[in-house]
Amino acid sequence: MRKLLIAAVAAFTLNLGAAQANSGTYVPEFKDASWSFEGFFGRYDQKQLRRGYKIYSQVCAACHSLNRVAYRNLSALGFTEDEIKEIAAEKEIRLPYGDAGALLNDDGEFFTRPAIPADKFVPPFANDAAAIDVNGALPPDLSLITKARKGGPHYVYSFLMGFMDEVPEEVMHQKGFVLNEDKNFNIYFPGYYNSMPPQIMDEMVEYEDGTPMTGEQHAKDIVAFLNWAAEPELDHRKSLGLKVMLFLLVLTAMLYALKRKIWANVKH
Amino acid sequence: MSSPEWKNPAIKWVDERLPVFSLMHHSTAGYPTPRNLSYWWNFGSLALFALIIMVLTGVFLVMNYTPHVDMAFDSVERIMRDVNYGWLLRYMHMNGASMFFIVVYIHIFRGLYYGSYKGPREILWILGVVIMLLMMGTAFMGYVLPWGQMSLWGATVITNLFSAFPVVGDYIVTLLWGGFSVDNPTLNRFFSLHYLLPFVLFAVVGLHLWALHAVKSNNPLGVEMKQPEDSIPFHPYYTIKDLFGMGVFLMFFLYFVFWQPNFFGEPDNYIPANPMLTPPHIVPEWYFLPFYAILRAVTFDFLWIIPAKLGGVLAMFASIILLMALPWLDRSKVKSCKFRPVYKWFFWILFADCVFLGYLGQKPAEQPYVIMSQLAAAYYFAHFLIILPLMGKIEKAVELPESISAAVLKKSEDA
Incomplete structure (x- = not known):
């Protein structure tokens, strides 16, 4: 009876299913990785962002959109205006009905135009249904992925490195655990099974700046790029923060001195 | 404190028609504040x-x-x-x-x-x-x-x-x-x-x-200002x-x-x-968590007529509305806990209870958190409805200082 009542309350707060399914499930600590953008003085490493962008555009972009980032934003990675124009022009944008007076041309194909720097990254699929049809599940948009997961970049890194061929003992013996041969086991993914196969491997993308092309390095670089996609303001934010803090320190110290002076003769 | 005589003719002219300068004076330099805040x-x-x-x-x-x-x-x-x-x-x-x-x-x-x-x-x-x-x-x-x-x-x-x-x-x-x-x-x-x-x-x-x-x-x-020496101007x-x-x-x-x-x-x-x-x-925002915990603590029908869900909602609202009755629940004449040797500790227990409720509010609705929430929520109400009124009756307060200035001067003499 007591259990029933508890369940009723849990259900009414909409907390039930997952709250109870998640408690007691085995999730290891996130893998250790560090980035230049962490900490008080942290800044993005532009070279790393460019490496990460290369991985995104050559690997991730085949399935994952990056809807909130525009080609013009790539200037933050050190690309020149002309380079950005070229990158954008490689993609075609479907024209909405009306721009060309019709949706399809005489050959029955969509009217398109090359993308320009002001356009957002062109998604790999026309819509969610097409993406699901090809992938079996919806590959999430990556624009905010490091902000939208507990653990942020550390989670995304651990996830990328967390695919396993063998299900570990701790999970195998868990109550309610069911093997799923159709999907991919990932120790960090809530529910363990993910539709995406492992993507990270050594030399998956060629680096031109001499950085070792290990799987760990690739994963670090792509996560740095994704963190930039989610928080492009980070460099500006932290550098402005330092100036503001310095100003406030001086101001507050002066206010304190003034307070001492004004109160000097008041016993309190 | 009376309004100051404005020397500047422009200020005087405005103030006689719209006493905004007098208002500012009254709430700053002319506003007495305890000197010991x-x-x-x-x-x-x-x-x-x-x-x-x-x-x-x-x-x-x-x-x-x-x-x-x-x-x-x-x-x-x-x-x-x-x-x-x-x-x-x-x-x-x-x-x-x-x-x-x-x-x-x-x-x-x-x-x-x-x-x-x-x-x-x-x-x-x-x-x-x-x-x-x-x-x-x-x-x-x-x-x-x-x-x-x-x-x-x-x-x-x-x-x-x-x-x-x-x-x-x-x-x-x-x-x-x-x-x-x-x-x-x-x-x-x-x-x-x-x-x-x-x-x-x-x-x-x-x-x-x-x-x-x-x-x-x-x-x-917790002693009111009685004489000019007790106060200093706000500004x-x-x-x-x-x-x-x-x-x-x-x-x-x-x-x-x-x-x-x-x-x-x-x-x-x-x-x-x-x-x-x-x-x-x-999960609600952190500042709602203690109240959320009280809401979820009621997992039982109350008095056979109030279903658990309504009970939880009422308990949550009551936990806030109750605060309005505080001036009449606390029967002690002494204001400051400085002079309330027993109640002082109950204050800190209440504080800890609220923090604990906040912790419980973000936990899933399962054992042992449910029973903990029930105890913590019950204590919250007991504090205001039982402990507080009782303390006013049985607690012996420490002797209060005569006035703010007397206490302040004594402190600076001791120092």
Whole structure:
């Protein structure tokens, strides 16, 4: 009876299913990785962002959109205006009905135009249904992925490195655990099974700046790029923060001195 | 204190027709304040400061925000990425809400410790509780506006609470939603109210200050000002002390804005709202957690006529409304816990109980957390309804100082 009542309350707060399914499930600590953008003085490493962008555009972009980032934003990675124009022009944008007076041309194909720097990254699929049809599940948009997961970049890194061929003992013996041969086991993914196969491997993308092309390095670089996609303001934010803090320190110290002076003769 | 004689003819001319200069004088240099206020008395002015920050950043955010379910999330992301200093405005507004609650909760516990709710400050205190209720409503509706997953599902859970009321419950919920689920009409009305309520808040803060200026500040001794030596003018003594407090507060506040902007937030709210997908954990903002724990603690039908859900809702509202009765529940003549050797400890137990309730509020609704919530919630009510009235009867207070100045002079002699 007591259990029933508890369940009723849990259900009414909409907390039930997952709250109870998640408690007691085995999730290891996130893998250790560090980035230049962490900490008080942290800044993005532009070279790393460019490496990460290369991985995104050559690997991730085949399935994952990056809807909130525009080609013009790539200037933050050190690309020149002309380079950005070229990158954008490689993609075609479907024209909405009306721009060309019709949706399809005489050959029955969509009217398109090359993308320009002001356009957002062109998604790999026309819509969610097409993406699901090809992938079996919806590959999430990556624009905010490091902000939208507990653990942020550390989670995304651990996830990328967390695919396993063998299900570990701790999970195998868990109550309610069911093997799923159709999907991919990932120790960090809530529910363990993910539709995406492992993507990270050594030399998956060629680096031109001499950085070792290990799987760990690739994963670090792509996560740095994704963190930039989610928080492009980070460099500006932290550098402005330092100036503001310095100003406030001086101001507050002066206010304190003034307070001492004004109160000097008041016993309190 | 009488109005000063204005020497400047222009000021004199204006003041005779609109006594704004006299008003300013009365509430600053002519306003007597206890000379012994500690830094705990900084949090009132800090709360007003936080409110002003919220209104200012909010006004600018609205210029770029679109209250529509299809565009709200995108418009917030546009503020974060493309609006000049939009990220700063939004992070200040987001973290400002948490700061406002931190400051106000400290302000409230200060009032509890030093008995600031007791006569003649009953109305001042009740207005404070009204301010807290308005803040909660405003904060809740503001959290819905970015239209992320937690916005949608938080709104769903909280608005659903009203369905617990018999007969009228479902009508209230439909009215709140403007339809049959949390959707675009809900977002629109919450946006409208989120812009309205802060101005109501300002008005009640005005009353709160009016009442304060009538009864004057309490102080750490809890002994009223009796003679001129007990007080000092608010300006310059407390204006400078408050300004210094604001400097410290700004550093604390902006540390989060610049380095940990999402510390108080839920990652799920960076996922656009999806009515077809319930997030695994629906957690309210941290400042609602103790009340959320009380809500969930009632898992049993009460007195056979009140179902558990209604009981929880009533308990949650009661836990706040109860505070309004505090001036009459506390029978002790002594205000400050400094002179209440026993009750002082109960104050700290209550404080710990509230923190514990906050911890329980973010735990899943399962054992052992349910029984812990029930005990902690029961203690919360017992504190106000049993311990507090009883203490007034049985506790022997330490002897009070004769006056503020006597105590202050004695302290400086001892030192």
